[in-house]
Amino acid sequence: MCVDTQHVVGDDFAAVLAAAQGGSEDHFARLWRDANPALIRYLRVLVPDAAEDIAAETWVSVVRGLPAFVGDESAWRAWLFTTARRRMLDQARHVRRHPAEPLDDIGPAEVPTAPGAEQLALDNLATESAIALLGRLPEQQANVILLRVVAGLDTEVIAEMLGTSTGAVRVAAHRGLRKLEAMLTGPGVTSRAGV
Amino acid sequence: MPDSELRPIWGPSYDERDLDALLSGETWSTPDALRPVESTLDALRAAGTSHELSDEAAARAAYRAFGFAPHPSAPFPAAVTGQHAAVTEHMLVLPSVFPSVGSRPPARSARHRHRRSRPVAAAPRRPRLAVTGAAASVLIVVAAVVTGVVTGSIGELTSFVHRPAGASASAPATGRSRGSQAVMAPGAARDPNVSPTSSKPGERPSISAPPSARPTSDPGTLCREYVQDLGGFQDGSHSTSASRAAWTTLIGELGPIAGGQFKIFSYCLQRLSGPFAGNGGGPVPGGSAGASVGGAGSAGGAGTVGGGGTVGGGGLAGSAGASGRAGSVGSVGNSGSSGISAGSAGSAGIAGSSRGTATDEGQSAAPADRP
Numbered sequence: 149m150c151v152d153t154q155h156v157v158g159d160d161f162a163a164v165l166a167a168a169q170g171g172s173e174d175h176f177a178r179l180w181r182d183a184n185p186a187l188i189r190y191l192r193v194l195v196p197d198a199a200e201d202i203a204a205e206t207w208v209s210v211v212r213g214l215p216a217f218v219g220d221e222s223a224w225r226a227w228l229f230t231t232a233r234r235r236m237l238d239q240a241r242h243v244r245r246h247p248a249e250p251l252d253d254i255g256p257a258e259v260p261t262a263p264g265a266e267q268l269a270l271d272n273l274a275t276e277s278a279i280a281l282l283g284r285l286p287e288q289q290a291n292v293i294l295l296r297v298v299a300g301l302d303t304e305v306i307a308e309m310l311g312t313s314t315g316a317v318r319v320a321a322h323r324g325l326r327k328l329e330a331m332l333t334g335p336g337v338t339s340r341a342g343v
Numbered sequence: 344m345p346d347s348e349l350r351p352i353w354g355p356s357y358d359e360r361d362l363d364a365l366l367s368g369e370t371w372s373t374p375d376a377l378r379p380v381e382s383t384l385d386a387l388r389a390a391g392t393s394h395e396l397s398d399e400a401a402a403r404a405a406y407r408a409f410g411f412a413p414h415p416s417a418p419f420p421a422a423v424t425g426q427h428a429a430v431t432e433h434m435l436v437l438p439s440v441f442p443s444v445g446s447r448p449p450a451r452s453a454r455h456r457h458r459r460s461r462p463v464a465a466a467p468r469r470p471r472l473a474v475t476g477a478a479a480s481v482l483i484v485v486a487a488v489v490t491g492v493v494t495g496s497i498g499e500l501t502s503f504v505h506r507p508a509g510a511s512a513s514a515p516a517t518g519r520s521r522g523s524q525a526v527m528a529p530g531a532a533r534d535p536n537v538s539p540t541s542s543k544p545g546e547r548p549s550i551s552a553p554p555s556a557r558p559t560s561d562p563g564t565l566c567r568e569y570v571q572d573l574g575g576f577q578d579g580s581h582s583t584s585a586s587r588a589a590w591t592t593l594i595g596e597l598g599p600i601a602g603g604q605f606k607i608f609s610y611c612l613q614r615l616s617g618p619f620a621g622n623g624g625g626p627v628p629g630g631s632a633g634a635s636v637g638g639a640g641s642a643g644g645a646g647t648v649g650g651g652g653t654v655g656g657g658g659l660a661g662s663a664g665a666s667g668r669a670g671s672v673g674s675v676g677n678s679g680s681s682g683i684s685a686g687s688a689g690s691a692g693i694a695g696s697s698r699g700t701a702t703d704e705g706q707s708a709a710p711a712d713r714p
Contacts, residue, residue: 173403173406176403177399180399181391181399184395184396184398185391185392185395189387200398203398204398207405208409211405211409274382274386275392277383278383278384278386278387282383282387293384294387296366297366297368297384297387297388298387321366325362325365325366325380326362328380328383329377329380333376333379
C-alpha cells in the first residue's frame with residue numbers, strides 16, 4: 149500500500165531535466181506529474197484555501213528558472229518546495245494587506261462546487277484524512293513532517309529551508325508524530341487513520 | 344538516541360528511532376502504537392490523484408508561454424529564434440524616411456529657434472575716434488569763443504585764419520589761400536618754409552609752397568593747417584572724404600608732436616601765439632607792407648606805436664570794429680578798414696569775438712616791438 153512518491157523519476161532525472169530545459173514539453177510534464185501531487189498536498193495542509201493557486205504560481209516561477217537550474221532530483225525537489233514556500237508567504241502577506249470580503253449576497257445554492265468532489269473523496273479518502281489530520285498539527289510540526297515525508301527532503305535541507313537547526317527539525321518532527329499518534333489513538337478514533 | 348536497546352516498560356512503547364524510521368519510510372519494525380501513524384504517512388506518500396494531476400494542461404501552457412517550443416525535439420534557442428522570425432514575417436515595416444522629408448529643412452528644436460543671432464562685428468573704431476576727437480575740439484573752440492572765456496591769442500588766431508586776404512585792399516579775397524598767406528607772411532622771418540623773396544617795402548612777399556598744400560611736417564605749419572581746418576568744420580568744407588582723410592592725417596601727425604590728440608589745440612595755440620606776440624610789426628616797417636595780411640594784423644599794434652603802417656593797422660582794426668576794445672584800438676589805425684571788414688565778413692561770429700582779443704594781443708605786443 150505504501151507508494152513512495154519521492155523518487156518517481158529516479159535515475160533518469162538528469163536526462164529528463166536536460167530535455168525539459170532544452171524545450172521538451174513532455175519531459176517537463178513528467179517532472180510536473182512527479183512533483184505536483186506532493187506539492188498540492190503540502191500546500192493543502194498549510195494553506196488549504198489557496199493551495200491550487202499557490203501551486204500554479206510556483207510552477208510559473210519554476211518554468212522561469214528552469215533553464216538555469218543545475219542539480220539532482222533532491223535539489224530539484226528542494227528548489228520546488230522552497231519556491232512554493234516563498235509563494236505561500238507572499239500569499240499570506242497579500243491576504244493580510246487585502247482582506248477578503250464575505251460574499252453575503254451569494255446564497256449557498258449559487259456557490260460553485262468542484263466537479264467530482266464526491267468521487268475525489270471516495271477515491272482518496274485515506275489521503276484526505278491524513279491531510280486533515282496533519283492540518284490539526286502546529287504549523288511548524290506539520291511543515292517538517294510534510295517536507296520530510298511528502299517532499300522526501302533530508303533533515304539538513306529542511307533545516308536550511310526553514311532557517312533553523314537540524315536538531316530543531318528533528319524535535320519538531322518527533323513532537324508532531326507523537327501528537328499525531330495521540331490523536332489517532334484517542335477516544336473515538338480508530339487505530340488506522342482514515343480507514 | 345537512547346543507549347539501551349530495551350524499550351521502556353512505562354510510557355509510550357516506541358522511541359525516537361521508531362519515529363525516525365517512520366519518517367524515513369522504514370515500516371518493517373514499526374511498533375504497534377505507531378501503526379496508525381504509519382498508515383497516515385503512507386496515505387501522504389500515495390500516488391497522485393486525478394484531481395492533483397488535472398492542471399497538467401495549465402502547466403504545459405505556462406511552459407510554452409515562457410519561450411519553450413511546443414516541439415519536443417526543437418532546441419531551446421532555435422525555438423525562440425523561430426518564434427521571433429515568425430513574428431517578423433507578419434510585421435508591417437514602416438518606411439524610415441518619408442518622401443517629403445527630404446525636401447524639408449532639418450527640424451530644429453524650440454530652443455534653437457529662439458536663439459538670438461550674433462551681433463555683427465563692430466567696425467574699426469579708430470577713424471571714429473579721430474573724428475570724434477576733432478569734433479570735440481571744434482566744440483570746445485566754439486564754446487570758448489562764443490562764451491568769450493578764452494581770451495588772448497585764440498580770438499586773434501581764428502580771426503587771423505579766416506581773415507580774407509584783403510590785408511591788401513587791392514588783393515581779392517580768396518579764402519584759405521589768403522589765410523595761408525596771412526599766416527605765413529608774419530612768420531617768414533623765422534619760418535624756414537616761407538621764403539620771402541622781397542623784404543623791401545611795397546613788395547609782396549612770395550611764398551614758395553602752394554597755398555593749400557602742406558609743404559612740410561613742421562609743427563608750425565601743421566598747426567596753421569590745423570587751425571585752418573578747424574574752420575572747415577563750420578563752413579562745411581570737410582564734407583568730402585578727401586578732406587576728412589587729410590584732416591585725419593593732420594591729426595595723426597600733430598598728435599605725437601603735441602603729446603596727444605586732445606592736446607593739439609593747446610599746443611598749436613602756444614605754437615602760433617608767437618606771431619601775435621609782437622613779431623607782426625617787424626616785417627612791415629612803417630606800415631608800408633600793407634600787402635601782408637598777417638603783418639597788417641600785427642602791425643596794428645606796431646602802427647599804433649610807430650605811428651605808421653596805417654594800412655595794416657586799419658586792416659585789423661577794421662575787422663575788429665564790433666568789439667569795444669578792438670574798436671578803441673582800431674581807432675588808432677583808422678584808414679583802409681572798409682575793404683578788410685567786408686572781406687572778413689565770412690568769418691562769422693568767431694572772428695567777431697576774436698578780433699577783440701587779437702587786437703589786445705596786438706596791443707600788448709606793441710610794447711615789445713618798441714625799440
